[in-house]
Amino acid sequence: MHELTCANEFGTFFGVSQETFDRVWKRLTGNSNDSILYISMEIGADPDVFNPVRDFLTRIEPDTPDLRERLDHYTKGPGKIPNYSGGLGVLAGDTLKSFADLHIPVSAVSLLYREGYFSQMVDNKIGQIDHATRWRPEETPTLFQLREPGRPETPLTVRVPFYNGGTRAMEVNAHVWMKMEVSRELDFFVPEFLLDYDTPGTPDWIREASRRLYSAKSTLIKANQRRMLGSGILPLMERLGLTARTLHLNEQHGVSVILHLLLNEITDMLGVEQLEEMSDQDIDVAADRVSRRIVYTIHTPVKAGHDRFDRALYAQISRKACRLILDRLAHDQDAPHEYNFTAFAMRVNRAVNSVSRLHRDVTRRQFPAFADKISAVTNGVHPATWVSANRSRVFDECGQLRNWRNDPGAFARADLAENASFRQQLQQAWQQDNKLLVNHINAMLLRHRTQMAETWIEPPNYLSNIRDGRLEPGVFTLGFARRFSTYKRADLIFDDLAALADILLRLNRPVNFIFAGKAHPQDEPGKSVLKLILDNQEELYRRSRGLARLVFLPDYDMALAKMMVSGCHAWLNSPKRPLEASGTSGMKAAMNGVPNVSVMDGWWVEGYHNGLTGWKFGYEGPIEEADMSEAPDTLMYEQDSLSFYRIFPKILSTFYDRPDEYLNIAVNNLRLNVPIFNTHRMAAEYVERYNLDLEPETAETAASLRRLYNSDAEKE
Numbered sequence: 008m009h010e011l012t013c014a015n016e017f018g019t020f021f022g023v024s025q026e027t028f029d030r031v032w033k034r035l036t037g038n039s040n041d042s043i044l045y046i047s048m049e050i051g052a053d054p055d056v057f058n059p060v061r062d063f064l065t066r067i068e069p070d071t072p073d074l075r076e077r078l079d080h081y082t083k084g085p086g087k088i089p090n091y092s093g094g095l096g097v098l099a100g101d102t103l104k105s106f107a108d109l110h111i112p113v114s115a116v117s118l119l120y121r122e123g124y125f126s127q128m129v130d131n132k133i134g135q136i137d138h139a140t141r142w143r144p145e146e147t148p149t150l151f152q153l154r155e156p157g158r159p160e161t162p163l164t165v166r167v168p169f170y171n172g173g174t175r176a177m178e179v180n181a182h183v184w185m186k187m188e189v190s191r192e193l194d195f196f197v198p199e200f201l202l203d204y205d206t207p208g209t210p211d212w213i214r215e216a217s218r219r220l221y222s223a224k225s226t227l228i229k230a231n232q233r234r235m236l237g238s239g240i241l242p243l244m245e246r247l248g249l250t251a252r253t254l255h256l257n258e259q260h261g262v263s264v265i266l267h268l269l270l271n272e273i274t275d276m277l278g279v280e281q282l283e284e285m286s287d288q289d290i291d292v293a294a295d296r297v298s299r300r301i302v303y304t305i306h307t308p309v310k311a312g313h314d315r316f317d318r319a320l321y322a323q324i325s326r327k328a329c330r331l332i333l334d335r336l337a338h339d340q341d342a343p344h345e346y347n348f349t350a351f352a353m354r355v356n357r358a359v360n361s362v363s364r365l366h367r368d369v370t371r372r373q374f375p376a377f378a379d380k381i382s383a384v385t386n387g388v389h390p391a392t393w394v395s396a397n398r399s400r401v402f403d404e405c406g407q408l409r410n411w412r413n414d415p416g417a418f419a420r421a422d423l424a425e426n427a428s429f430r431q432q433l434q435q436a437w438q439q440d441n442k443l444l445v446n447h448i449n450a451m452l453l454r455h456r457t458q459m460a461e462t463w464i465e466p467p468n469y470l471s472n473i474r475d476g477r478l479e480p481g482v483f484t485l486g487f488a489r490r491f492s493t494y495k496r497a498d499l500i501f502d503d504l505a506a507l508a509d510i511l512l513r514l515n516r517p518v519n520f521i522f523a524g525k526a527h528p529q530d531e532p533g534k535s536v537l538k539l540i541l542d543n544q545e546e547l548y549r550r551s552r553g554l555a556r557l558v559f560l561p562d563y564d565m566a567l568a569k570m571m572v573s574g575c576h577a578w579l580n581s582p583k584r585p586l587e588a589s590g591t592s593g594m595k596a597a598m599n600g601v602p603n604v605s606v607m608d609g610w611w612v613e614g615y616h617n618g619l620t621g622w623k624f625g626y627e628g629p630i631e632e633a634d635m636s637e638a639p640d641t642l643m644y645e646q647d648s649l650s651f652y653r654i655f656p657k658i659l660s661t662f663y664d665r666p667d668e669y670l671n672i673a674v675n676n677l678r679l680n681v682p683i684f685n686t687h688r689m690a691a692e693y694v695e696r697y698n699l700d701l702e703p704e705t706a707e708t709a710a711s712l713r714r715l716y717n718s719d720a721e722k723e
């Protein structure tokens with residue numbers, strides 16, 4: 008009954024029954040080719056935030072020593088898998104969890120990074136300090152290393168070809184780790200395969216590129232990291248027998264898989280000997296065939312998100328046949344000396360989508376040649392992952408919301424607005440979550456103060472240095488946490504400290520400002536923004552006579568994200584429109600009933616509902632006229648911060664003087680936004696593009712989720 012150990016020729020695993028394991032594995036390796044392979048540079052699915060196997064073991068009170076030990080391991084052991092940098096990865100994880108919940112046959116591929124993305128320390132004088140994330144895949148209870156069939160002592164080896172100039176490939180060995188995203192009922196799973204290039208005999212240039220996600224020490228390392236993902240896919244599929252017909256590129260990072268598919272196709276057409284003689288027409292014929300297998304999601308209009316490599320560099324790391332293909336399919340009018348991998352992915356696919364309606368329109372403007380085929384699938388977040396334990400309890404106890412984890416449409420049907428006891432419980436849960444966040448922060452402030460002598464770190468927060476340096480629960484708390492890219496403008500609302508302080512003094516109301524996030528170690532402007540947040544703390548405190556307390560929480564990750572989105576009273580999003588393609592942290596807040604205060608960018612254009620769910624500020628002009636530059640002098644700080652200072656007093660007085668009205672906004676978020684901005688609905692929209700032959704029950708579930716929302720409608 009509680010047997011969750013399962014095995015096949017590649018090893019022994021834990022998390023689903025043998026029956027479930029066999030059923031799903033058979034589907035992923037079957038002759039019908041009727042499954043999906045999802046390819047992503049990063050996958051964020053930390054098991055300390057969501058772990059249905061742990062939850063199940065907790066519920067059943069394990070009755071055997073083995074199960075008790077597993078549970079112990081899950082709850083105490085190291086659990087995080089540092090395989091993400093931000094929203095892209097967390098979205099990938101949430102998506103795969105929803106595929107598992109909906110029983111959609113999908114497997115996923117990413118890389119294993121021994122030093123993670125990076126861990127962040129913050130020093131008040133220096134700002135961000137990055138260091139390698141310490142973790143051991145060998146000790147991570149949800150990760151399993153695959154084994155050679157018949158040789159359980161030996162790690163499975165996949166041989167990945169790398170061309171470095173000539174026509175002969177160098178083969179590099181990769182090991183494979185599997186994590187299972189298991190459905191809540193433990194009756195389905197989506198395996199994630201992480202390619203691990205830290206193997207005996209691996210050349211240094213590979214090992215170097217395998218250490219850290221988005222390592223940007225050199226362009227060569229960056230290009231090699233992309234190849235390690237894209238070139239590993241076909242050998243992995245062959246080794247495991249995965250037969251997915253459709254490959255879904257979550258961003259273009261893994262696009263070299265298309266290069267390999269094209270090489271195979273053209274080899275079939277011309278024979279190995281004639282491969283280098285291919286004509287443009289041969290390439291077009293092959294591209295037409297390969298494109299039927301590719302679904303591509305583009306995630307950002309921002310340059311840093313799109314790989315371009317010098318043709319001269321690529322001459323060293325490819326064979327001639329590859330370059331003929333890239334000349335034809337990855338060329339870029341505006342940069343003739345480069346290959347543009349976004350253009351490559353744009354050209355070879357059967358479906359391409361952006362991640363919100365506004366982003367669809369922006370992407371069409373950026374890629375007019377492909378405008379007709381660019382559609383929208385608005386992002387979402389995974390309900391059971393992001394609703395806090397306290398809020399979950401309230402939802403569980405409300406009869407009309409039964410099954411909310413799998414059926415986010417329940418929030419639209421239930422009449423929550425009139426339900427006095429629901430409202431009261433929601434309010435209480437919110438207070439509890441706020442208290443949890445405040446306690447966490449106060450403990451941190453104290454720890455930093457008392458440990459100052461033992462570490463060489465200057466505490467990041469001014470509050471650690473003053474006598475009454477702590478936060479009070481119940482004080483209006485505004486949260487902001489995401490990657491520190493300059494276009495996200497983390498410091499926007501501090502553009503005029505005097506104006507901000509003046510608002511609090513005039514209303515005589517205290518406010519906590521809670522910030523977190525990492526800047527890419529090579530992103531100097533991003534790190535400066537982070538440092539500016541620290542530099543503003545004391546002045547803001549003084550100018551507001553202690554009413555404003557600005558805190559920075561180091562080492563942002565999913566667990567901190569969950570605590571913040573549920574513990575704040577409003578969630579701030581201040582990017583330069585229209586550079587935020589979607590944004591998902593605001594959806595996590597909305598899922599807890601927490602209102603957003605946001606620029607009209609990304610998902611918020613769809614989630615704002617004329618002010619029923621929160622507040623908007625900042626430039627709102629048509630995107631045809633919008634300036635897409637990220638140059639510092641084009642970031643519109645003055646204009647957009649002024650707009651924020653105009654609405655902020657209204658937000659504060661609603662919160663402090665009209666709590667019932669504030670609660671209405673929370674309930675509206677549950678009613679209007681949860682049914683839309685969840686990954687179940689999003690996955691169902693992807694399923695429509697996948698053309699899978701699904702069991703009737705699964706197809707019906709997907710169809711009913713699609714009835715909640717159609718991302719691609721031109722207007723609501």
Ligand SMILES: *Cc1c(COP(=O)(O)O)cnc(C)c1O
Pocket residue numbers: 092093094095097488489490563564565568589590591592593595
């Ligand atoms: C959700 C999430 C993000 C994405 O935040 P955005 O506001 O969409 O940029 C980034 N990092 C972590 C850890 C998250 O959980």
